Amino acid sequence: MKESHFYAIGTPGQPWGAAELALWRTRQVRQRSYADDVLSAIERLSARFDVSTYGEVVYGDERLPLMAIRSREWQPDLPSVLITGGVHGYETSGVHGALRFLDAHSQAYVGRVNLLVAPCASPWAYERIQRWNFDAMDPNRSFREGSLAQESAALMRLVAALRGQFMAHIDLHETTDTDESEYRPSVAARDGKPFEPCTIPDGFYLVDDSQNPQPEFQQAIIQAVQRVTHIAPADAQGGIIDSLLVAPGVIQYEMKALGLCASISGARYTSTTEVYPDSPRATPEQCIAAQVAAVCAAVEFVLKVGRG
Numbered sequence: 123m124k125e126s127h128f129y130a131i132g133t134p135g136q137p138w139g140a141a142e143l144a145l146w147r148t149r150q151v152r153q154r155s156y157a158d159d160v161l162s163a164i165e166r167l168s169a170r171f172d173v174s175t176y177g178e179v180v181y182g183d184e185r186l187p188l189m190a191i192r193s194r195e196w197q198p199d200l201p202s203v204l205i206t207g208g209v210h211g212y213e214t215s216g217v218h219g220a221l222r223f224l225d226a227h228s229q230a231y232v233g234r235v236n237l238l239v240a241p242c243a244s245p246w247a248y249e250r251i252q253r254w255n256f257d258a259m260d261p262n263r264s265f266r267e268g269s270l271a272q273e274s275a276a277l278m279r280l281v282a283a284l285r286g287q288f289m290a291h292i293d294l295h296e297t298t299d300t301d302e303s304e305y306r307p308s309v310a311a312r313d314g315k316p317f318e319p320c321t322i323p324d325g326f327y328l329v330d331d332s333q334n335p336q337p338e339f340q341q342a343i344i345q346a347v348q349r350v351t352h353i354a355p356a357d358a359q360g361g362i363i364d365s366l367l368v369a370p371g372v373i374q375y376e377m378k379a380l381g382l383c384a385s386i387s388g389a390r391y392t393s394t395t396e397v398y399p400d401s402p403r404a405t406p407e408q409c410i411a412a413q414v415a416a417v418c419a420a421v422e423f424v425l426k427v428g429r430g
Contacts, residue, residue: 129311137314143258146308150252156186156245160208163221164189164241171224172196177276179246181256186245188276191224192238201428202236203421204281204291207413209262209273209383211247215397215406216294219413227418235421238288240280243383244273253305258312262295266381274383281386289428290339290391292420293384294413297322297363299400323362324401325354325371326412329394331384332374339391339423340372346419347395351408354398391424 128134131149132142164173177188196202205223207216220241228237242248244261254260255273264271265278281288302322310317326347328340344353353371354362365373377385377392384392395416397409404412 128317129307131308132311132314134316135314138258138312142312146258147256150250150256152249153251154249156242156249160217160221160242160245160248161187161189163225164191167191167221167224170194170229176240176280177272179244179255179272179276181246184246188240188243188245188273190238190240190280193232193236195233196236197233198287200234200236201289201424202238202284202287203424204284204288204387204389205237205239205241205294205417206243206277206291206383207240207294208242208244208248209277209293210253210260210295211242211244211249212251212253212298212300213294213296214251215296215399215409215413216395217242217248219294219410219417222410223414223417227414231421231425234425236287237421238281238284240277243277253301254308260309262383263381265383265386269381274381277383278386285386285388288387288389290420290424291384291387291389292343292392292417293382293394294416295394295396296409297327297396297398320363321357322400323354323357323396323398324403325352325398327354327362327371327373327396329377329382329384329396330368330372330374331377331392333376333378334390334392335368335374336391336393337369337372339420340393341369342423343393343395343416343419344369344371346415347412350415351397351404351412352401354396391420391427393420
């Protein structure tokens with residue numbers, strides 16, 4: 123291991139203890155407002171949707187409400203789609219893509235599909251542009267029974283009441299340059315392991331469930347998104363982030379075993395989106411538009427399958 127690759131907190135080869143976690147917390151600075159960016163947008167949507175608080179994250183004297191938005195007239199005989207964003211708070215386009223879809227496109231699906239949207243699952247991390255929560259836990263590895271991540275446990279409780287009703291679940295994410303410069307080194311340091319460099323993919327890609335692959339669903343999303351932004355090509359090893367491509371722009375993870383958000387709904391059709399906002403070939407606006415295109419494609423696929 124090269125010393126220059128080691129994270130600034132901790133001792134090489136030793137997992138973090140309470141002192142290291144406390145030091146890490148002091149470096150997490152609030153950089154934007156969940157209330158201004160997200161809660162205000164949700165308030166504007168409340169005229170058209172049922173809006174509810176499904177939980178609260180509490181860290182010291184800081185309390186942040188977790189918000190869900192759902193179709194006003196939920197009809198059990200209609201197909202249902204779950205949309206989640208901001209599981210990693212720093213992944214901006216997922217949050218704003220979910221909100222923009224509701225504002226600009228959801229009207230076309232009224233009376234055709236039930237929608238449940240949790241646009242910002244990790245508000246503490248959203249404000250600090252951070253992947254982890256206050257406890258240096260990755261919410262998107264914490265969707266498990268008895269989860270200690272407040273964000274993950276609350277979202278699982280929300281979805282549990284409707285588990286089995288969802289036909290599709292699309293979870294909106296980003297892959298950024300800070301994954302390599304900040305996140306992976308910090309994971310290695312926290313866990314007392316060596317840092318292993320990885321290549322950041324340039325473009326949009328999807329993660330399918332290796333235990334429930336749905337290639338037609340993934341392809342429908344890729345086809346829609348490539349009209350908005352570019353799809354990530356394979357790296358020199360023929361894959362993306364150490365996973366082999368199973369189709370252009372598509373890799374697979376074992377979602378439930380990894381504790382990923384896209385595993386929680388019991389839906390047949392699931393996908394995790396990944397856009398690359400640091401690409402010289404894409405803008406933040408294109409990344410939001412790509413997330414919207416992905417959601418629209420997922421809903422359209424569900425309606426097509428339902429008609430079939």
